[in-house]
Amino acid sequence: MEKQLYELTLKEAIDVAKAEGPWEIIRAVIDRTALLNPRLNAFVRFEPEHFLKKSRKSEDFKGVLSGAPLSVKDNICIHGCETTCASKILRGHVPPYDATVIRKLGDAGAFFLGQCNMDEFAFGSSCETSAYGAVKNPWDIERVPGGSSGGSAVAVAADMTIAALGSDTGGSIRQPAALCGVVGLKPTYGRVSRYGLIAFGSSFDQIGPITKTVEDSAILMNLISGFDPHDSTSVNQTVPDYTKALARNVKGLRIGLPKEYFVEGIDPEVETKVREAANVLKQLGAQIKTISLPHTAYAVAVYYIVAVAEASSNLGRFDGVQYGLRAPGKNLLEMYFETRNQGFGEEAKRRILLGNFVLSAGYYEAYYRKGQKVRTLIRKDFEEAFKEVDLILTPTSPTPAFKINEKISDPLAMYLSDIFTIPANLVGIPAMSLPCGFTEKGLPIGVQLMAKPFDEEGIFRAAFALEQEIRIYKRKPKL
Amino acid sequence: MNTKIQYEPVIGLEVHVQLSTKSKLFCACSTQFGEAPNQNTCPVCMGWPGSLPVLNEEALKLAVRVGLALHCQVSEKIKFDRKNYFYPDLPKAYQISQYDMPVNKLGWVEIEIQNGKEIQKKKIGITRAHLEEDAGKLLHEGVKDGSLVDYNRAGTPLLEIVSEPEIYSPKEAYEYLKTLKMILEYLEVSDCNMEEGSLRCDANISVRPVGEMKLGTKTEIKNMNSFRAVERALNYEIGRQMEMAAQGEKILQETRLWDETSGQTFSMRSKEEAHDYRYFPEPDLVPFRIAREMMDSIQKALPELPAARAKRFQDDYQLSAYDASVLTQEKALANYFEACVKEGSDPKTACNWILSEVLALLNAKCISVKDSPVQPKDLLGMLRLIEDKTISGKIAKEILPLMFETMKSAADIVQSRGLTQVNDAQLLEDLADKIVQANPVLVEDYRAGKKKALAFFVGQIMKETKGKANPQLVNEILVKKLGG
Structure with missing residues (x-):
């Protein structure tokens, strides 16, 4: 049976669009999304008309992407297009500028379909905290898609977009990618400009691609990477052609399996499939060895101190003064209280309170400062490990997709969903999740590959080999 | 207690x-x-x-x-x-x-x-x-x-x-x-x-x-x-x-x-x-x-600061600590002063004129030193006229405000208003004789020891010459004529 146009990978879509123009593909994707979005809730705003108006001329679609339709998470600013972080407090907020990644992709001929649903302000691992309602996992609509970039992952998995951008602060690209059976890459901190990404944890956040294949991920990384004079944390380092790393050759590659990531609590099916993936790489010529990252146990705790501290400060500006929601109040203080009380959801409030607490006088040393010190220890773990190995292979998530409402009232259980993804953000290294199998119930399982700073190429090399060998990306959810 | x-x-x-x-x-x-x-x-x-x-x-x-x-x-x-x-x-x-x-x-x-x-x-x-x-x-x-x-x-x-x-x-x-x-x-x-x-x-x-x-x-x-x-x-x-x-x-x-x-x-x-x-x-x-x-490069580009400059003004120009301190309070003022000196003015004279007359005029008109209509070279032009006895200091004090208003040079103002100093000794002596003769009582007073009476005679000569007489010369002539 011939592939539907909406099923095309980015690589295929670019080839078709180059030959025949992008319109047929765009039309197919629009129809597909119109059909599925009511069920999956992957998009908070599906406004291709907006971009049609913006880019009527077909020369806009030249570039590398030739008009291939993409979607972005609702926390990446698009000029003139409402951007809300799936929060009530930003309803009506229309950015007066484009995020750097939007500008770069636009210049490369991207056609933006709309903005994807997410956990409010990227606070969550299940896409249940969105002001627009929960997102459903296309493999089982009673289950969560993961989060916070769940909308982007679902849109890619369900062929509602050709590819998407997400953002990753503690696993927000990789965990939903794993739970939805797609490829998600969190680049090295500083590889991709954060300018225009509405900040959650500024020293953790990175924008990255969520795609159907490893190759698509490399294509997007070629376009969005690089130094940005508007982002002082972006790094001025040459961007290689990542597609060149897509050779099916892992001979001699040293891959470490940290023993702290294969412990009790991890779903047996997940462990089996991840170990199988390691074996596949071994058979292809990689060396597999067990390593240790001794401070792993502290990663979640450190993250929920430092990241929420930054978040509490980053979210201060949502005060009803300039943009978004403003609740009436008798005086300034009451306006602040009411706006923030009505505008923020439960999880956002929890993190703001926690963040303010760890930064407050008398607690800073005990929490924030100590958290940063432990962060340094975790970084040293990885520096040591990367003396022995080129890549680290782990499960992306300890479990496959869980049921909607299963963990929403137990924040600690929810936070542990990111136990394997958080360390890469603490350290700033690149990490990818790619599908490595399915559970008996048919839920996707993701394997995570981590590399040294700026060694995205190493990840692409191993991920491509693994993907081509197991070829499970061809399996689609029944919708 | x-x-x-x-x-x-x-x-x-x-x-x-x-x-x-x-x-x-x-x-x-x-x-x-x-x-x-x-x-x-x-x-x-x-x-x-x-x-x-x-x-x-x-x-x-x-x-x-x-x-x-x-x-x-x-x-x-x-x-x-x-x-x-x-x-x-x-x-x-x-x-x-x-x-x-x-x-x-x-x-x-x-x-x-x-x-x-x-x-x-x-x-x-x-x-x-x-x-x-x-x-x-x-x-x-x-x-x-x-x-x-x-x-x-x-x-x-x-x-x-x-x-x-x-x-x-x-x-x-x-x-x-x-x-x-x-x-x-x-x-x-x-x-x-x-x-x-x-x-x-x-x-x-x-x-x-x-x-x-x-x-x-x-x-x-x-x-x-x-x-x-x-x-x-x-x-x-x-x-x-x-x-x-x-x-x-x-x-x-x-x-x-x-x-x-x-x-x-x-x-x-x-x-x-x-x-x-x-x-x-x-x-x-x-x-x-x-x-x-x-x-x-920032260290190298540091300018001379007020304290150092005041010290240098004392050392190089023999100004008093007070004058040096006032002159250096404002960079523009200190620059103004140094420009006058560089153009050849006597430091002390320039300092006196700047701190009294120039500052008073600027303050009265709320003009900053930088924007002064009388620039160092203009002031210097005036000081030269005093030096070569073309005008007296007193006349100069009258000319300076005019320079501020008209932005004309001191020489132009002296010329157009006929304010050149009278240095003609014969003329002044004749005047002195006339006035001495007309006021015998005061002459007696002066000779009896009331030296203050001299001021009256000087004043009379100044009046006759519309203030243009060289005051030093007038003094000399009068002292000679009055004797005692």
């Missing part, structure tokens, strides 16, 4: 100086004062979600320049922090500032205090001078319900200069501010315009029994709009605190506002209401090291 405890005040000052960069501290917006509200704004200084700061290197250079001039240790590592609080003029709900690693620390300023006829020198320690961004401004005028915000000022670079609590009187505080402002103007890092808010000052003050080393509970005073206001507010606050201390009342740690009209300070917020700013390192700006070459 009734011994009264003597108290002394201890004062520390926080000065905010707006650094005169073209663009703001973290974005490319203009810092131009007086534009229409919210004209000089962009997503960065408006704190729009997703925007990020990028440090303006020029502001850092100016900050280092000040640090070096204030003898500070300049930090090689530059790091910023967030100071979190809510206020509508603060668009991000945090101010990017420097907390535990200021760009400059541990410096000093030397001030001079006039004590009777004596000038005492004293060093005031500088705790720190750090970079931070300014906030916007609330507008209430013409708004019925609520307020408006103008973000033009948001993000303009400030240097906060914090002194040690080593200032022991309002007068010292005034001198400290004056000296600091002088240095900043010499460095050309700020307009130092208090009215436009490019220089602001808050004061921390406490009192303690004389001899006690421990500091008393301090209050912070805000809202002082001139150096004189600082002096007045401190005087008031010292009185208030001393009275409370004398009566055994507890002084509360609080922030107080100075009210210029009533001449009093009023409580604004207590320590309990004080903000917890939740400082933490600004993650959007990566810490970095200042390049050695940059530091060296």
Whole structure:
């Protein structure tokens, strides 16, 4: 049976669009999304008309992407297009500028379909905290898609977009990618400009691609990477052609399996499939060895101190003064209280309170400062490990997709969903999740590959080999 | 026995100086004062979600320049922090500032205090001078319900200069501010315009029994709009605190506002209401090291500062300490003086004319030295006419205001008004004879010892010559004619 146009990978879509123009593909994707979005809730705003108006001329679609339709998470600013972080407090907020990644992709001929649903302000691992309602996992609509970039992952998995951008602060690209059976890459901190990404944890956040294949991920990384004079944390380092790393050759590659990531609590099916993936790489010529990252146990705790501290400060500006929601109040203080009380959801409030607490006088040393010190220890773990190995292979998530409402009232259980993804953000290294199998119930399982700073190429090399060998990306959810 | 405890005040000052960069501290917006509200704004200084700061290197250079001039240790590592609080003029709900690693620390300023006829020198320690961004401004005028915000000022670079609590009187505080402002103007890092808010000052003050080393509970005073206001507010606050201390009342740690009209300070917020700013390192700006070459080039480019220049004026031009100090208070004035000297004027003469006549005329017309209609070469032209006896000093004093008004040269004015000095001895002698003959009584008086009578005769000759007679010559002739 011939592939539907909406099923095309980015690589295929670019080839078709180059030959025949992008319109047929765009039309197919629009129809597909119109059909599925009511069920999956992957998009908070599906406004291709907006971009049609913006880019009527077909020369806009030249570039590398030739008009291939993409979607972005609702926390990446698009000029003139409402951007809300799936929060009530930003309803009506229309950015007066484009995020750097939007500008770069636009210049490369991207056609933006709309903005994807997410956990409010990227606070969550299940896409249940969105002001627009929960997102459903296309493999089982009673289950969560993961989060916070769940909308982007679902849109890619369900062929509602050709590819998407997400953002990753503690696993927000990789965990939903794993739970939805797609490829998600969190680049090295500083590889991709954060300018225009509405900040959650500024020293953790990175924008990255969520795609159907490893190759698509490399294509997007070629376009969005690089130094940005508007982002002082972006790094001025040459961007290689990542597609060149897509050779099916892992001979001699040293891959470490940290023993702290294969412990009790991890779903047996997940462990089996991840170990199988390691074996596949071994058979292809990689060396597999067990390593240790001794401070792993502290990663979640450190993250929920430092990241929420930054978040509490980053979210201060949502005060009803300039943009978004403003609740009436008798005086300034009451306006602040009411706006923030009505505008923020439960999880956002929890993190703001926690963040303010760890930064407050008398607690800073005990929490924030100590958290940063432990962060340094975790970084040293990885520096040591990367003396022995080129890549680290782990499960992306300890479990496959869980049921909607299963963990929403137990924040600690929810936070542990990111136990394997958080360390890469603490350290700033690149990490990818790619599908490595399915559970008996048919839920996707993701394997995570981590590399040294700026060694995205190493990840692409191993991920491509693994993907081509197991070829499970061809399996689609029944919708 | 009734011994009264003597108290002394201890004062520390926080000065905010707006650094005169073209663009703001973290974005490319203009810092131009007086534009229409919210004209000089962009997503960065408006704190729009997703925007990020990028440090303006020029502001850092100016900050280092000040640090070096204030003898500070300049930090090689530059790091910023967030100071979190809510206020509508603060668009991000945090101010990017420097907390535990200021760009400059541990410096000093030397001030001079006039004590009777004596000038005492004293060093005031500088705790720190750090970079931070300014906030916007609330507008209430013409708004019925609520307020408006103008973000033009948001993000303009400030240097906060914090002194040690080593200032022991309002007068010292005034001198400290004056000296600091002088240095900043010499460095050309700020307009130092208090009215436009490019220089602001808050004061921390406490009192303690004389001899006690421990500091008393301090209050912070805000809202002082001139150096004189600082002096007045401190005087008031010292009185208030001393009275409370004398009566055994507890002084509360609080922030107080100075009210210029009533001449009093009023409580604004207590320590309990004080903000917890939740400082933490600004993650959007990566810490970095200042390049050695940059530091060296700033050091090399430091101009001569007022104290050094005053010293040189004393040494090179034999001016008095007082004259040298007044001349160097303003860079432009000192430049004016030196230009006159370079053109060939006698230093002392130039100094006298500048400090008396020129300054008086400028002040009366509210013109800055830079914009003076009489430039050094013009003044010098006039001084030459005195030297070659074309005009007398007295006539010169009449000519100078005309030069200010007409912007004509002294020579032109002398020519057109016929003010050339009468140096004709024969003519003056004839005049003297006439007047001596006409006033025999006064001549007798003079000869009897009333030397003051001479002034009358001089005056008469001046009257006859419309003030143009060479006074020295007239004197000589008269003394000779009158004898005695």
